[in-house]
Amino acid sequence: MPYSKDHTQRTRQKILQSAYQLFAAKGFDSVTVNQIMNHCRLTRGAFYGHFKSKADLYNEALQFAVGQTNLSQTKPNETSEKEWLTRLLDDYLSIEHVRGECACPLAFLATDIVTRDRATQKTYSAVFDGMNTAIYNYANRYTRCSKAEVLSLTAMIIGAVAVSRAIKDKQTVLNLLASCRKEAGLKLGGI
Amino acid sequence: MPYSKDHTQRTRQKILQSAYQLFAAKGFDSVTVNQIMNHCRLTRGAFYGHFKSKADLYNEALQFAVGQTNLSQTKPNETSEKEWLTRLLDDYLSIEHVRGECACPLAFLATDIVTRDRATQKTYSAVFDGMNTAIYNYANRYTRCSKAEVLSLTAMIIGAVAVSRAIKDKQTVLNLLASCRKEAGLKLGGI
C-alpha cells in the first residue's frame, strides 16, 4: 500500500488549512478550488480524492478552524480565567486579527454563512454558542456578569472585527478596536 | 422623443431597489444580473442601458439604500433625540430587520464588502461614520456618552444583526437581539 495513513491525513489537514485561510479572507464564491489546492502546492485533480465538493470542504474547514482556536485549546488551567479573558480580548480586538490569517469565523464569515447550506449554518451557530458560553463561564468565576451582558459583548467584538475588515481608514479601525477593547474590559470586571 | 425622463429615472430606481434587496440578502456573487432585472420585471438586456457593470450597480445600490434609511430621513425635529434613538434601537434590533428586506448594509454586507472594489469600500466606510456620528450627536443632547461608548455600541448592534442572520435557532436570535437592545438602552441613558 502506497502512502502512509499519516501522509494522507497530513495532506487533508493542509487542504483544510489553506481552504479556511482563503475562505475566511475572501468568502465562498471568491475562492476557487484551484486556488485552494495551489495554496498547498497541489492541483485541483487531487481535491476530489479528499473531499466530496467545494461546499463540503467549506463546512469541514469551518469545523477545522474552530479546533485551532484559543477557545478549544487553552482551557484555563494554569492561567487564571481572568488572564485568559484578557488575552482573548487583546487578541480578538487586535489589528493583527483583523488583517491576519488566524481569523475567527464568526466575524470573518458572518454574512458569507447566510448563503451556505444548512449544515454549515448549524456549525456556525454552534461556534457562536461555544464562544458565548465560554466567555460567560470564565467571567463568572471572578465577577458578576449577566447572560445579556455577555451576549451583547460577544456581538460587540464580532461586530467590531467584521466591520473593521470593511473599513479602509486605519485610524478609524484602530479607534474602533480600542474603544471596543475598553468597553469590553469594563464589562468583564475591569480587565 | 420616446419615454419620459421621468420613466427612465423611475426604472433606474426600480433596478437599484431590486438590486439592493437581493444583494443585501445574498451578497454580490450569489445574485445574477438576470435575477435583479427579473425582480423588477425586466430582462437582462435592459440593464446595460442603465448601468456600466454589475460592480458599478452594487456600489450605486449601496448608496441608494443609505438614502432610504432612517438616518437620512427622519432628522430629529418634532420627535426628540431620545425618541429617535429609541426607535432606531427598536427597529435595528428587531427580528423584522434581521429577516426582512429593509436591511442595514453595515450588518448585511459586512463581510461581502471586503471583496468589492475600493470605491464601494469607501462608501461603506462613509456609511459607518455617518451612523456612528449620528448616534453620538443625538445621544449627547440628553445624556453623557463617550465616543468609545458609542463606537462600541455601533459595533454591537451591527454585530448582533450580522450574527443573527447566520444563526438558525430563532430562540437564540431573539435572546441575542433582546440582550443587545437592553445593553444598548442602558448605555444610551436608559432608553
Add this chain to the structure above:
DNA sequence: ATTTAAATATGACCTTTATCATAATTTAAA
C-alpha cells in the same frame, strides 16, 4: 527490485453568467 493500491496531475466537459450586438418595441413630439 517488483508490485500495486492509493494519491496526484492533466485534460476535457459542461454549466453558469457577465457582457455585447442587434432586433423589436415604445411613446413623446410633429
Add this chain to the structure above:
DNA sequence: TTTAAATTATGATAAAGGTCATATTTAAAT
C-alpha cells in the same frame, strides 16, 4: 398618424470554474 430616438428584449459570445475521466506518479509491502 407618422416619426424617431431611446428603451427593452433576444440571441450570441466568451470566460470562469466545478467536477469528472483518465493517465501518471508515488511509496509501502513483498
